[in-house]
Amino acid sequence: MPLTQTPRAGWRGSRIAHAFPRNLTPWLFLLVPLALLALFTYVPVGTMLYYSLTDWDGLRRNADFVGLENYVEIFTRPELFEVFLVSLYYFGASFVQIALALYFATVLSFKVRFANLFKGILFFPYLVNGVAIGFVFLYFFRPDGVLDTVLALLGGEGLTRQWLGDPAAVNYSLAGVSVWRYTGLNFVLFLGAIQSIPGERYEAAELDGANRWQQFRYIILPGIRPVLGLMFILAVSGALSVFEIPYIMTGGANGSETFVIQTINTRFKFNDFGLASAMAVVLLGIVLLVTWVQRRLVPEERES
Amino acid sequence: MSTTVTRPATSGRAPAAPRRRPRTFGRRAGRATTYLALVLASLVTLVPLVVIAMASLKTGAEFRAEGPFDPPRTWLNPDNFVRAFTDGKMLRAFGNTAIILVVSVAGTVLIGSMVAYAIDRFRFRMRGAVLGAFLLAALVPGVTTQVATFQVVERLGVFNSMAAPILLFTGTDIVSIYIFLQFMRSIPHDLDEAATLEGANRFTIYWRIILPLLKPAIATVVIVKGVAIYNEFYIPFLYMSSRELGVISTSLFRFQGPFSAEWEVISAGVVIVILPTLVVFLLLQRWFYNGMTAGAVK
Numbered sequence: 001m002p003l004t005q006t007p008r009a010g011w012r013g014s015r016i017a018h019a020f021p022r023n024l025t026p027w028l029f030l031l032v033p034l035a036l037l038a039l040f041t042y043v044p045v046g047t048m049l050y051y052s053l054t055d056w057d058g059l060r061r062n063a064d065f066v067g068l069e070n071y072v073e074i075f076t077r078p079e080l081f082e083v084f085l086v087s088l089y090y091f092g093a094s095f096v097q098i099a100l101a102l103y104f105a106t107v108l109s110f111k112v113r114f115a116n117l118f119k120g121i122l123f124f125p126y127l128v129n130g131v132a133i134g135f136v137f138l139y140f141f142r143p144d145g146v147l148d149t150v151l152a153l154l155g156g157e158g159l160t161r162q163w164l165g166d167p168a169a170v171n172y173s174l175a176g177v178s179v180w181r182y183t184g185l186n187f188v189l190f191l192g193a194i195q196s197i198p199g200e201r202y203e204a205a206e207l208d209g210a211n212r213w214q215q216f217r218y219i220i221l222p223g224i225r226p227v228l229g230l231m232f233i234l235a236v237s238g239a240l241s242v243f244e245i246p247y248i249m250t251g252g253a254n255g256s257e258t259f260v261i262q263t264i265n266t267r268f269k270f271n272d273f274g275l276a277s278a279m280a281v282v283l284l285g286i287v288l289l290v291t292w293v294q295r296r297l298v299p300e301e302r303e304s
Numbered sequence: 305m306s307t308t309v310t311r312p313a314t315s316g317r318a319p320a321a322p323r324r325r326p327r328t329f330g331r332r333a334g335r336a337t338t339y340l341a342l343v344l345a346s347l348v349t350l351v352p353l354v355v356i357a358m359a360s361l362k363t364g365a366e367f368r369a370e371g372p373f374d375p376p377r378t379w380l381n382p383d384n385f386v387r388a389f390t391d392g393k394m395l396r397a398f399g400n401t402a403i404i405l406v407v408s409v410a411g412t413v414l415i416g417s418m419v420a421y422a423i424d425r426f427r428f429r430m431r432g433a434v435l436g437a438f439l440l441a442a443l444v445p446g447v448t449t450q451v452a453t454f455q456v457v458e459r460l461g462v463f464n465s466m467a468a469p470i471l472l473f474t475g476t477d478i479v480s481i482y483i484f485l486q487f488m489r490s491i492p493h494d495l496d497e498a499a500t501l502e503g504a505n506r507f508t509i510y511w512r513i514i515l516p517l518l519k520p521a522i523a524t525v526v527i528v529k530g531v532a533i534y535n536e537f538y539i540p541f542l543y544m545s546s547r548e549l550g551v552i553s554t555s556l557f558r559f560q561g562p563f564s565a566e567w568e569v570i571s572a573g574v575v576i577v578i579l580p581t582l583v584v585f586l587l588l589q590r591w592f593y594n595g596m597t598a599g600a601v602k
Contacts, residue, residue, distance in 0.1 A: 136356050
């Protein structure tokens with residue numbers, strides 16, 4: 001995302017008189033959008049910052065200022081801190097996702113029969129309703145369900161366990177669902193990047209006798225570097241803000257609670273608005289920090 | 305990096321087909337591996353969906369007596385679908401979803417194109433700051449701000465009404481603004497200037513010239529946003545708690561209680577929810593790929 005813009009060369013404003021002052025016109029177009037932006041993005045962020053320094057419960061009339069107490073609590077109460085560890089499962093899963101997506105995007109960018117069919121199949125899960133996915137995989141993981149039956153067919157009955165009930169297995173199961181759901185998106189992004197590489201390069205490489213691996217190494221890999229950078233941001237912020245699938249499937253039970261589920265529960269179940277705000281601020285801070293670091297490491301191509 | 309939204313090409317494959325090389329054993333093995341991997345990945349993707357579809361066609365007795373891979377006795381058993389649709393109040397859910405979707409998508413298109421028009425076609429003080437304010441908002445994960453957005457929605461007095469999700473969907477979509485901005489840059493200024501000479505004012509130009517020219521970008525935004533709204537679970541769950549206001553996601557979510565012992569009915573509900581997505585995807589595949597590439601690379 002380019003945050004900078006260079007003014008268009010040869011820009012000429014029209015020199016025709018208008019019904020009202022020229023410099024007001026753009027603001028008329030921006031009035032409603034800016035109001036909505038302020039109302040639903042910046043006001044909530046501001047409120048969060050403010051209340052994270054108080055002990056407000058979201059109900060009382062008055063809030064007492066408590067300084068950084070909420071933040072100290074997040075990093076000192078182990079049960080609040082432990083949910084960060086759950087993110088690691090999803091973070092690990094996003095690497096599996098990226099590797100799979102890159103492999104299939106590379107394979108399908110060469111001549112393959114039924115390419116469009118495979119492309120459609122791999123991408124489709126990304127479009128499926130999250131609640132439906134939740135049920136599909138509750139069914140998949142239930143005792144004597146789809147997974148257990150497949151394992152029995154393959155002679156791996158000894159592996160069977162309570163996929164969603166066993167704290168040692170639940171996060172692997174849920175991270176697996178996440179891979180199933182999101183690999184298609186990464187795959188399509190890679191495919192788009194690979195297909196924007198000019199075809200002549202492949203032809204030149206072919207003439208020079210480069211094999212598939214060399215084509216991948218010297219043509220495809222440099223071409224997808226910007227997308228890879230984007231995916232690492234998505235991997236980090238995605239792993240930290242996992243919410244929907246565990247919330248729908250387990251409600252955060254058996255050790256599957258994520259940071260966002262905890263934040264939402266703190267706010268709406270336990271009415272600790274101050275602490276929940278502090279959690280939300282911490283998450284926002286991490287996401288912004290990761291994005292900033294990534295931007296510094298990978299300079300954006302300037303847009304002309 | 306930047307992406308542009310273009311009309312999908314009819315051939316979706318850019319790299320030129322490499323010339324055939326002599327077939328050696330190694331190359332054949334390589335091709336076999338490729339197809340094996342593709343077929344495996346397709347199976348992993350499809351099996352969880354296919355078994356749910358099979359379960360939705362079984363009677364309760366059948367379901368309890370058989371394993372998940374046993375085919376249903378008849379492939380034409382509408383009972384579970386009828387029950388899911390009527391007891392699950394899915395007709396109303398589809399109606400509510402449709403209203404919210406149409407209004408929100410229209411709002412998103414208007415808002416997004418207005419912002420893009422103002423930023424791309426005008427030079428004014430604070431222009432950079434305005435653009436920055438929109439782009440910075442793209443980095444804020446939506447689900448985190450809900451703890452505080454809730455207060456805003458309550459103060460506005462729209463809690464537990466359709467206005468809440470409509471406002472949130474319309475007012476927090478930075479991706480579509482970005483898509484419109486990208487596309488707007490490729491529309492030449494000559495048309496605006498010609499229209500100005502004809503005496504058209506800025507609003508006429510936006511409405512009569514720019515909006516029609518934005519059609520491909522509008523199609524992209526409609527698809528990306530439409531799918532996102534159809535699938536959104538948490539916003540309606542949080543802001544429309546009354547049952548009359550159930551949408552697709554929340555109605556399906558409520559299957560958990562009453563149908564918890566009847567997987568065949570839940571499965572039917574799942575199939576009912578997924579089918580429209582499948583049909584739309586099959587009809588508009590290319591637009592989807594374009595849209596996702598344009599939308600994800602904010």
